[in-house]
Amino acid sequence: GRTRLQLRVRASKRMADVMLPLVGAIDQGTQSSRFMIFDKTAKVIVVVQKEHSQKFPKPGWCEHDPKEIIASVTACIAEAIEQLQSKGLSVTDIKAVGITNQRETTVVWDKSTGEPLHNAVVWLDTRTHETCEDLKLHNGGDKDWFRQKCGLPISTYFSGVKLKWLIDNVPAVKEKVDKQEALFGTIDSWLVYCFGGVHITDVTNASRTMLMDLDTCNWDAKICESFGVPMHVLPEIKSSSEVYCTFKDGPLKGIPIASCLGDQQSACVGHCLFQAGESKNTYGTGCFMLMNTGTSKNYSHSGLLTTVCYKLGPNAPTVYALEGSVAIAGVGISWLKDNMKFISDPKESEALAASVEDTGGVYLVPAFSGLFAPHWREDSRGIIMGLTQYTTHAHIVRAMLEAVCFQGCDVVKAMREDSGVEIHKMKVDGGMTANKLLMQTQSDLLGCQVLRPQMAETTALGCAFAAGLAVGVWSSQDELLEVQHRAVSYSPFDPKLDAADRKKRLDKWEDTLKRTYNWVD
Numbered sequence: 001g002r003t004r005l006q007l008r009v010r011a012s013k014r015m016a017d018v019m020l021p022l023v024g025a026i027d028q029g030t031q032s033s034r035f036m037i038f039d040k041t042a043k044v045i046v047v048v049q050k051e052h053s054q055k056f057p058k059p060g061w062c063e064h065d066p067k068e069i070i071a072s073v074t075a076c077i078a079e080a081i082e083q084l085q086s087k088g089l090s091v092t093d094i095k096a097v098g099i100t101n102q103r104e105t106t107v108v109w110d111k112s113t114g115e116p117l118h119n120a121v122v123w124l125d126t127r128t129h130e131t132c133e134d135l136k137l138h139n140g141g142d143k144d145w146f147r148q149k150c151g152l153p154i155s156t157y158f159s160g161v162k163l164k165w166l167i168d169n170v171p172a173v174k175e176k177v178d179k180q181e182a183l184f185g186t187i188d189s190w191l192v193y194c195f196g197g198v199h200i201t202d203v204t205n206a207s208r209t210m211l212m213d214l215d216t217c218n219w220d221a222k223i224c225e226s227f228g229v230p231m232h233v234l235p236e237i238k239s240s241s242e243v244y245c246t247f248k249d250g251p252l253k254g255i256p257i258a259s260c261l262g263d264q265q266s267a268c269v270g271h272c273l274f275q276a277g278e279s280k281n282t283y284g285t286g287c288f289m290l291m292n293t294g295t296s297k298n299y300s301h302s303g304l305l306t307t308v309c310y311k312l313g314p315n316a317p318t319v320y321a322l323e324g325s326v327a328i329a330g331v332g333i334s335w336l337k338d339n340m341k342f343i344s345d346p347k348e349s350e351a352l353a354a355s356v357e358d359t360g361g362v363y364l365v366p367a368f369s370g371l372f373a374p375h376w377r378e379d380s381r382g383i384i385m386g387l388t389q390y391t392t393h394a395h396i397v398r399a400m401l402e403a404v405c406f407q408g409c410d411v412v413k414a415m416r417e418d419s420g421v422e423i424h425k426m427k428v429d430g431g432m433t434a435n436k437l438l439m440q441t442q443s444d445l446l447g448c449q450v451l452r453p454q455m456a457e458t459t460a461l462g463c464a465f466a467a468g469l470a471v472g473v474w475s476s477q478d479e480l481l482e483v484q485h486r487a488v489s490y491s492p493f494d495p496k497l498d499a500a501d502r503k504k505r506l507d508k509w510e511d512t513l514k515r516t517y518n519w520v521d
Helices: 002-015 066-086 129-137 159-169 171-178 187-196 221-227 263-270 330-338 348-354 393-419 436-446 458-471 477-487 499-514
Strands: 022-028 032-038 044-051 094-101 106-110 182-186 200-202 236-238 241-246 256-262 279-283 287-294 305-310 319-326 363-365 383-385 425-429 449-453 490-493
Touching (some): 094 263, 106 171, 159 221, 182 187, 187 200, 200 256, 241 458, 263 305, 263 319, 279 393, 319 393, 348 393, 458 477
Parallel strands (some): 094 256
Antiparallel strands (some): 449 490
């Protein structure tokens, strides 16, 4: 009896600083999967992360194994629940689970067996270049032919184009699609289908396909016809915050899956950017800036995307955003490690870059899969300029970090032009924000304050907020604002570069950027 009493006392002490109930978050990213558990105060109770493999079968191609993704998420959940129980908490304390995901990555699977019909085609994959050219050719020769409907240009980036390529080029996919035996989804749909058995997506992920009408938030029959995509393969579009289903089995069996948000939109909710004009920039595999434009759609004239920011409930208004998407950020550091062997761990990049005073005149444009916003140049490829005998690997590493910041500046410039909103402060998140040199460089080149949250898990927090909102853990967006304000404090980085030096470096970047054009026929 005494031993049990001691155990109960220890458990109660461990639980003392946890505010129940709990909410789980699946964060399925380009390079890893995570499962996190938050309490009612948005405190992180448990986090488990596992990397998954990247497949590069041809130049410009990038694939993931859909079954490996499910296995990595399943393993994260199992380990997280073990850790939760070791803290004296119960899985029954988890009232809902949210999902946030790498967007645009495309999966097609067999309707009856659930088996994938091909590897997932990842968002930064460029194999659909000819598919895009063909779509333009048959639609007025204009990459913006569909933009007024879906908010997006014709680009290799978006999942509708990837789906068209799979139907046109993979016989197993075409056969099952023709027999109405195939289902399509982005990673959110794949996760919900595997864990909950329903075929759905949310408005944020659907808005990244090119196939959804932004006005109605329904699939657009005419666009689908133009793409050669039959609508029976498409998931049902839901809001970002509602109970879709419950886990069929495993340690979370019976717990509701109650939110889906694309990773960048989820970060907006995690920052509680609920007012029009508020913005954030995420530094992850790529770099993604979003600005809330309220319930009005702002169609860009500067190379940005019009997208759904969130819809927090079936009867809630749809909130839109302007977005600037940059393909290569953190994955550029991975390239320095895996391909160039300049570093053995991404964390080494900061110290190595800081070991030199500047880049020694080196400029690097990591256009490995072309250039995304605001340039949209699929014909661009990577370039390093300004090499001399003085150049070392440290200069090149620093040039890669600066390239991430220069690309961020290009997006902010376009955001200012489109919105008319001057950005004096920019909230940031994502794994790369741990790099203080990167954050200071971004502040210097933007000429504005950069605010980094001390709790960096804003993407996972966003889908947890949306899931908790759906089941009553939190009652309103106002309560979420209060919780977020208490839970998340920000560290400022203020600009130290004078205006003349800033302009000189930005002009040199622009010159280097133009030299990447017209590399691919």
